[in-house]
């Protein structure tokens with residue numbers, strides 16, 4: 543079987559940190575854009591050109607997960623192209639920003655959550671780069687502990703209502719859950735979303751650190767009278783954007799240049 547050829551670094555003095563998120567983060571007041579690159583990968587083009595920006599003296603890459611025109615629904619995001627393109631740029635750490643519903647009373651709309659575990663309830667996505675060789679990466683602790691800690695500490699310092707160690711259940715979508723599903727999920731997870739999988743898995747397969755920074759927008763459908771709607775999600779997302787930006791700012795400035803976490807050599811024990 544031919545070995546998968548790892549992408550080589552695309553640019554010199556490239557960004558080592560990337561944010562994958564929605565359009566609200568790409569405000570010129572938040573990022574000082576240096577340039578935009580459109581990177582072709584063996585899996586096609588990413589969901590958007592990648593913005594390389596100066597972020598208080600640190601170079602950061604920004605990728606719009608759903609495309610600049612929000613043209614990719616969660617189940618159609620070209621995840622392999624996205625992660626491959628970031629690896630090609632030289633990115634070592636990814637913060638995946640997204641919106642989630644709450645499955646627990648203590649996780650309120652407006653709160654922010656970093657995760658330490660996920661449950662995968664998606665159905666038909668491209669889950670791996672390794673279709674032609676056998677590679678089993680460990681997923682016991684699927685998120686970068688260092689990145690998650692920095693995000694959580696930044697939120698705490700800013701006095702933002704933030705939770706650590708939230709279990710994220712990722713559903714296929716694009717429909718929301720039924721009440722029966724939502725009640726079932728509540729037994730095992732804290733938050734529910736549609737975008738985490740396979741973003742986190744693919745990043746790990748290329749030895750990139752990954753942490754999820756999720757904003758709670760609604761109560762999903764388990765709470766009677768407070769059913770999820772797209773309009774309600776958009777409203778809460780707007781107010782949460784300010785908090786997410788502050789957390790990103792505080793935490794990214796604290797990320798050390800050298801990695802010591804286990805993410806950086808996961809493949810060693812995977813083949």
Ligand SMILES: [Zn+2]
Nearest residue numbers: 686751803805
């Ligand atoms: Zn890591």
